[in-house]
Amino acid sequence: MAVDIYKYLREDKLPHIWCPGCGHGTILNSLVRAIDQTDIDPDKTVVVSGIGCSGRAPGYLKFDTLHTTHGRAIAFATGIKLANPELNVIVLTGDGDGSAIGGNHLIHGCRRNIDLTVILFNNQIYGMTGGQYSPMTPTGAVATTSPYGNIDQDFDLVDLTRSAGATFVARGATYNPRQMTKLYKEGLEHKGFSFIETLDQCPVNYGRKNNIGGPTEMLDWQKEHTVPASKWEKMPEEEKEGIFPLGVIHRKDDPESEYTARYQQIIDSFAKEDE
Amino acid sequence: MAKGDKVTLANSGWCKRCGICVHVCPTDVLKLGQDRVEIDDIDKCIGCENCELSCPDFVLKVVKVNE
Amino acid sequence: MSKKEAVLLQGDLAVVEGGMAAGAEFFAGYPITPASEIAEGFARELPKVGGKFIQMEDELAGMACAIGGSLSGKKSITATSGPGFSLKQENLGLGIMIEAPVVVVDVQRVGPSTGLPTSPSQGDVMQAKWGTHGDHPIIALSPSSVKEAFDLTVKAFNFAEKYRQPVILLLDEIVGHMREKVILPDADEIEVWDRKRPPADADKENFNPYEWTDDLVPPMPDYGTGFRYHTTGLFHDKTGFPRGTTEDAKKLMDRMTAKIENNLDEIILYDEDIREDDNIVVLSYGSTARSAVSAVNEARENGLNAGWIKLKTIWPFAEEKVSKLAEKANKIIVPELNQGQLIREVERAAKGQAEVVGINRYDGTLIKPEHVLAEIEGVK
Numbered sequence: 008m009a010v011d012i013y014k015y016l017r018e019d020k021l022p023h024i025w026c027p028g029c030g031h032g033t034i035l036n037s038l039v040r041a042i043d044q045t046d047i048d049p050d051k052t053v054v055v056s057g058i059g060c061s062g063r064a065p066g067y068l069k070f071d072t073l074h075t076t077h078g079r080a081i082a083f084a085t086g087i088k089l090a091n092p093e094l095n096v097i098v099l100t101g102d103g104d105g106s107a108i109g110g111n112h113l114i115h116g117c118r119r120n121i122d123l124t125v126i127l128f129n130n131q132i133y134g135m136t137g138g139q140y141s142p143m144t145p146t147g148a149v150a151t152t153s154p155y156g157n158i159d160q161d162f163d164l165v166d167l168t169r170s171a172g173a174t175f176v177a178r179g180a181t182y183n184p185r186q187m188t189k190l191y192k193e194g195l196e197h198k199g200f201s202f203i204e205t206l207d208q209c210p211v212n213y214g215r216k217n218n219i220g221g222p223t224e225m226l227d228w229q230k231e232h233t234v235p236a237s238k239w240e241k242m243p244e245e246e247k248e249g250i251f252p253l254g255v256i257h258r259k260d261d262p263e264s265e266y267t268a269r270y271q272q273i274i275d276s277f278a279k280e281d282e
Numbered sequence: 283m284a285k286g287d288k289v290t291l292a293n294s295g296w297c298k299r300c301g302i303c304v305h306v307c308p309t310d311v312l313k314l315g316q317d318r319v320e321i322d323d324i325d326k327c328i329g330c331e332n333c334e335l336s337c338p339d340f341v342l343k344v345v346k347v348n349e
Numbered sequence: 350m351s352k353k354e355a356v357l358l359q360g361d362l363a364v365v366e367g368g369m370a371a372g373a374e375f376f377a378g379y380p381i382t383p384a385s386e387i388a389e390g391f392a393r394e395l396p397k398v399g400g401k402f403i404q405m406e407d408e409l410a411g412m413a414c415a416i417g418g419s420l421s422g423k424k425s426i427t428a429t430s431g432p433g434f435s436l437k438q439e440n441l442g443l444g445i446m447i448e449a450p451v452v453v454v455d456v457q458r459v460g461p462s463t464g465l466p467t468s469p470s471q472g473d474v475m476q477a478k479w480g481t482h483g484d485h486p487i488i489a490l491s492p493s494s495v496k497e498a499f500d501l502t503v504k505a506f507n508f509a510e511k512y513r514q515p516v517i518l519l520l521d522e523i524v525g526h527m528r529e530k531v532i533l534p535d536a537d538e539i540e541v542w543d544r545k546r547p548p549a550d551a552d553k554e555n556f557n558p559y560e561w562t563d564d565l566v567p568p569m570p571d572y573g574t575g576f577r578y579h580t581t582g583l584f585h586d587k588t589g590f591p592r593g594t595t596e597d598a599k600k601l602m603d604r605m606t607a608k609i610e611n612n613l614d615e616i617i618l619y620d621e622d623i624r625e626d627d628n629i630v631v632l633s634y635g636s637t638a639r640s641a642v643s644a645v646n647e648a649r650e651n652g653l654n655a656g657w658i659k660l661k662t663i664w665p666f667a668e669e670k671v672s673k674l675a676e677k678a679n680k681i682i683v684p685e686l687n688q689g690q691l692i693r694e695v696e697r698a699a700k701g702q703a704e705v706v707g708i709n710r711y712d713g714t715l716i717k718p719e720h721v722l723a724e725i726e727g728v729k
Contacts, residue, residue: 012340013340016340017579020590021293021296021339021340022295022296022298022339023339025338026298027298027299027300028298028300028301028302028338029300029338030338031338032337032338032339032340033302033335033336033337033338036335036336036337036338036340037335040335049577050573050574050575050577051573053572053573055417065579066579066581066590066591069577070577071572071573071576071577071578072577072578072579072580073420073447073579073580073581074579074580074581074582074583075413075440075443075582076413076439076440076442076443076582079409079410079413079440082405082406082409082410082413082414082417083413083414083416083417083420084417085377085403085405085410085413085414085417086375086377086403086413086414086415086416086417086418086419086420086421086425087417087418087420087421087572088417088421089375089401089403089414089417089418090374090375090401090417090418090419090420090421090422090423090425091421091422091423091571091572091573093573094421094572094573111406111407111410112406112410115405115406115410181336184335184336185335188335210300221300221301222300222301222302222305223301223302223305226302226305226306226336270396270401270403273396274396274399277396277397
């Protein structure tokens with residue numbers, strides 16, 4: 008059955024500002040399909056972003072949308088959600104926005120297990136500002152601020168968010184949009200903090216400068232450097248180097264531990280006292 | 283995806299000619315024209331939706347043709 | 350007759366009482382001396398009435414989260430002191446740009462940096478005006494007593510809601526931490542304003558969240574009520590979307606400025622006691638006003654022609670009022686717990702018509718009445 012994704016898009020704002028072959032559009036494409044597969048009420052859905060290329064994503068989506076300051080999307084989203092837990096709150100962030108300047112909010116969002124769905128567009132670079140290295144740029148990679156090769160180590164955000172308390176953790180990749188849609192749908196339906204890292208391509212500022220190539224070569228690179236999470240677990244350690252597991256990495260279903268539900272219990276305890 | 287579904291250029295004007303659709307098409311239906319993607323041979327289309335799902339620019343849409 | 354009893358209340362907790370009376374529903378913040386009691390008070394009180402409190406991971410998040418709560422339709426507040434106020438500035442700017450009603454309390458302590466955490470200061474007066482980057486409108490209120498802390502918190506919420514504007518409540522450590530006997534008004538004696546929301550039958554499909562309305566304050570829908578509108582810190586047109594044209598940028602700045610400037614009569618609050626023959630005026634605000642009023646009273650007993658004005662609204666500055674005072678007075682004395690911040694505004698408004706003299710302390714000690722009296726008497 009054909010899906011009408013255009014009803015979730017602000018068509019008058021398209022075409023979007025992203026470069027040819029940028030994976031951000033594919034992420035949006037998968038996201039609106041995922042939303043369509045849930046019974047989420049679009050009128051009760053808020054999409055929040057920070058700054059950077061990913062920050063522009065909510066502007067193309069026909070929901071209540073908020074484009075905030077650099078790195079703070081999860082903090083704004085936390086206020087939106089706690090003030091009205093009926094809302095479905097989605098955060099779209101990038102690797103710089105979400106894991107550098109916004110890293111603290113990411114881990115504390117996980118720790119609270121507040122019911123947000125966070126999709127992190129991981130293109131391994133600061134795109135908007137012209138290709139500086141991010142916390143997700145691999146060691147050795149060339150960026151405008153690592154002209155001799157990046158000496159930083161990159162994060163494993165899946166491990167980080169899982170350790171910090173997120174109750175749904177997954178990784179997708181833009182070469183596999185069917186899986187992305189599935190992961191986003193599960194994340195949206197999960198009651199608790201959902202984090203879905205999405206490997207994404209920045210041909211202009213990353214691919215070409217690191218001898219990977221253009222958009223299609225970068226998608227092929229993803230395919231070659233990823234395996235299903237189930238397979239990953241069985242792989243010997245030495246083979247895991249440079250390979251990313253894809254799929255649901257961690258899941259814990261415990262709706263009562265969700266932050267707004269816990270707060271509601273405090274409110275309810277006063278309501279009982281009044282009875 | 284269903285039998286008889288075929289790709290269409292729903293929003294040709296949004297195409298940035300990145301080539302992803304051409305790359306993910308298993309049957310070489312699409313080609314890159316001067317400015318944007320074009321349909322080269324619609325008869326080869328099996329309606330798999332790979333192009334529609336991968337397109338970053340919401341250009342392609344697979345629709346029923348035998349209504 | 351009121352059945353009310355006097356209570357002994359701390360200034361920080363008067364902010365909590367005032368906030369609850371004004372209909373506060375959401376607090377997000379981070380602990381900091383000397384403002385932590387405000388967070389503690391809201392943590393205790395809000396869930397009792399179905400409101401929400403959250404302690405965030407840092408000051409920036411506290412500001413962001415409070416704005417988020419406001420966008421969901423709740424009356425929101427955060428509280429901090431100097432170092433935290435510095436950290437909040439960027440998100441405060443977003444609040445101004447997207448016109449989110451929110452109250453930001455800064456219980457001033459001595460800075461810069463960690464400074465003197467438990468000592469009073471009025472060093473954040475200019476930061477309240479200019480702390481976030483770029484030109485912008487701001488409202489800042491400053492209480493001089495526990496009762497005023499209550500009253501001005503109510504006002505801060507009302508102004509925030511009415512003008513879709515972050516409002517700063519500038520306490521200082523003295524007002525925040527002192528305890529005074531106060532009689533709080535009953536709920537029916539307190540005027541509470543709510544933000545203007547679009548009507549239920551509004552055309553949601555064609556809704557413009559930043560429409561140029563007659564009062565220059567566009568109605569604000571709660572998130573989740575079907576308007577599906579866009580909000581951004583970028584300059585935007587009436588649709589809420591960034592356009593980046595110089596024309597739209599100017600239009601938005603002009604409207605945001607005018608929505609405050611057109612309502613100065615309502616926003617600018619002050620108390621005064623200036624007699625016809627008073628040629629010396631002491632202009633003060635916050636805890637310093639306590640010494641100022643006391644000094645003026647003593648000066649009058651000594652036969653001097655002195656009067657006082659106490660600004661409760663610092664920003665926008667009472668320029669017209671001060672200008673009129675300067676026409677009549679020979680001397681305006683401005684005691685401040687800083688190196689002289691608001692005095693520059695006084696000088697600007699006075700335009701040389703009166704001598705403007707500052708009394709300044711910035712070492713964590715308060716300005717005593719005798720300091721002010723000495724200046725009134727011309728004793729150096």
